[in-house]
Amino acid sequence: MVDLTRLNSAQHQAVTAPDGPVLVLAGPGSGKTRVLTLRIAYLVGARGISPDRLLAVTFTNKAARVMEERVSQMLGGQKQALDGIWMGTFHAMCARLLRREARDHLPIKSNFIILDSDDQESLIKRILKEMNINDKTVKPSSVHAAISTAKNELIDPQDYPSSNYRDQIVRRAYLRYQELLRENNAVDFDDLLLLSVRLLQANDVLRRHYSRRFQHVLVDEFQDTNTAQYELVRLLSSENKNLFVVGDEDQSIYRWRGADFRNVLRFEQDYPGCVKILLEQNYRSTQTVLDAARAVIDKNRDRTRKALFSERGAGEPIQFHEAVDDRAEAQYVVDTIVSMVASGKAKPGDFAVMYRTNAQSRLLEEAFLRSGQPYRLVGAQRFYGRREVKDLIAYLRLALNPDDELSLLRAIGVPPRGIGDRTLDGLRAVAAQNRTSPGQVLLSLGTLGEESPFWAAFRGRGAAMLADFGAQLAGWSSAAENIPLPILFDRILDEIAYREYIMDESEEGQDRWDNVQELRRIAYEYENRGLAAFLENIALVSDQDTVPENQEAPTLLTLHAAKGLEFAQVFIIGLDEGILPHSRSRDDPEEMAEERRLFYVGLTRAKDRLYLVRSLRRSSYGSYEDSLPSRFVEDIPAWLLKHSGQRRTSYTSRGFGAYSIGGYAPQDVTWAAGTGQAKPPSQQAGPVVQPRYQPNYRVRHPVWGEGLVVDSRIIDGDETVDVFFDSVGFKRLVASLANLEIIQ
DNA sequence: AAGGCCCTTCTTTTT
DNA sequence: GAAGGGCCTT
8 A cells, every 4th residue: 555665674664663752863865755754654554543643743834735745645646635634834733733722721812923033023122122222232133032042942031041131131021022922912933832832731631632632743854843842742742652753963954043953862862762763875966975975074073973875876076166256156157057058968957056145146146147047046035024015914914903013013104104103102102091902092093083082192183194094994804804815905905005105116116016916816825714824824934835846947045945955966155264154153163063064954955966166255245355265165075076266275374373163173184276186284283282371371463463361272282272362352273373472 | 204315234044 | 235223304
């Protein structure tokens, strides 16, 4: 029934594993998705388990969709073969759980709205202003990040530390933030997880109910789970303990979102009897690609070493190209693709171009446009993050729930309707005095006019303006659940004259209107499911869900967005220090290790050919700056690379004997410029045994001037000194190269 | 109240 | 080099 004959033995073992905890460590290209889908098909088809007893968590909605299709196919092509299964992202699953249980068990109503990160940040901005905190000293984004991290770690506001000034600020902001969310019947992304965990922890009846119902729990991309997600999975599988997780520590790239690949190690500890299976055969890449990838990733610690192998043979060498500047870098990509296509060696759809930051896509797009070549772009500015889209979503949310103050504040100002800050302050004050929401005040003004008890509270013009808007709102609100969504959508557009507002003379006007039309088209798809379902899905879609399916043109995407995908030919551009690894990771070894994994993910997307590209100088801010080759490229053995373009800068010209934490050290290997040949370490002073520099020594560096020694130790026979320089801050130096002078 | 202009300030990655 | 904030004018 379910065909298991084409599996290798490790895959077969995973798919048919007996009940109990199972950990599958799956290297890139090792058939991970296949194993997961077959496992589900096996459970349903061969073990006779009803789909509604299964919970399968994926990382993106798209992954869930793909998996559902494939399993259905394996089970004979009927859609209803999987009826009742819970399959989706953590966030979608939690939203579903919370909406079901909100009424009886939670501090929110089941029609809560889900804030995206823009919403969160503007709310935090408001709170800091309210707290009279100068948002230059404490940045809203960092408070946001701190709160998000806390939630991912399951730390409630009252448990947040207050040991220093910054923590105290964050703590107060966090308390107030949660208060405002509850007042607005809103949750943020992180709350979806946190509240779900709290729900199951606090209510043993519910925990038992769900964990009995889910006879098997399966989790994809397990290395990207955070503490909250780990706990959630643990709770949901607590009765049956049939927990099947698939992951790869080396592909963990969401640390900044709270993910911790150590959850893989933790799994082994928490489930001591678990079956552990390594998938090491790679069916995707040539051996050259794998050798390069392995050389890069083997420098990381705290991981299960995997011996990835391929039966595909060595294949083509890796092309390493150095362009004069970032414009030439982009042009090289386009030219190479064009000539490969012209010579019949490849189709346009075979190519992907990957980069560290979204900003890098701009020059690529320009180069493609200049050459008249089509391309498809993943992500960049999120569709649902665009202003015009968010405007309309605010109106729709408001129609569904007039108490939604956050949406009201947005909608009331666009298009401008003569209601300014003063009137708005008045509105909120009146609402607060009467213990109701601004939306209710508006509705009252709109329906009762001068008869409204609130009318007198506003001075002449303000009241009229508010009443006009209130009347519109009353109309949408009563229509929200009674007329088809597309009609409501058009009615709002029409009544607020949005088209006229947006289609000004500017060039973007048309683009924006096109986006509105796209949103309208999506609204049509929800004609039968209604407004609430539409808004729910909008809140939970990701960029990776919107990867275009057409295979006709090269794909441009970030390295993060590339995870899980594969392409015949892959370009990774911007292989310079400061870009990849990103400068923000320079001083943190953990982050540096993650940059390395990110590069590893990129490398292992390639089936046949890899092009690594950098440029000698690139524009940052507005002016050009010289850049140095990425340390990661230097980790790839020379014999795997073919060099082209400008001559590479040799190591010796890099820095002043300084290197950053967690990465390359000058004594590793030195390259002779341009030859592509490795030569043995050069500047090797005799091994040092005792540190010469002690903490608190004052030292002078020829370039950075004076600084204070923070730490010093012997690494690989040379002394490594951490210095905090007055001019440039923290640097890590190799003593034999740095030429430090001890002052006192 | 709203729009325009000039200033600064940053730039990772995204469920 | 873009985007947002502050300040000015209408």
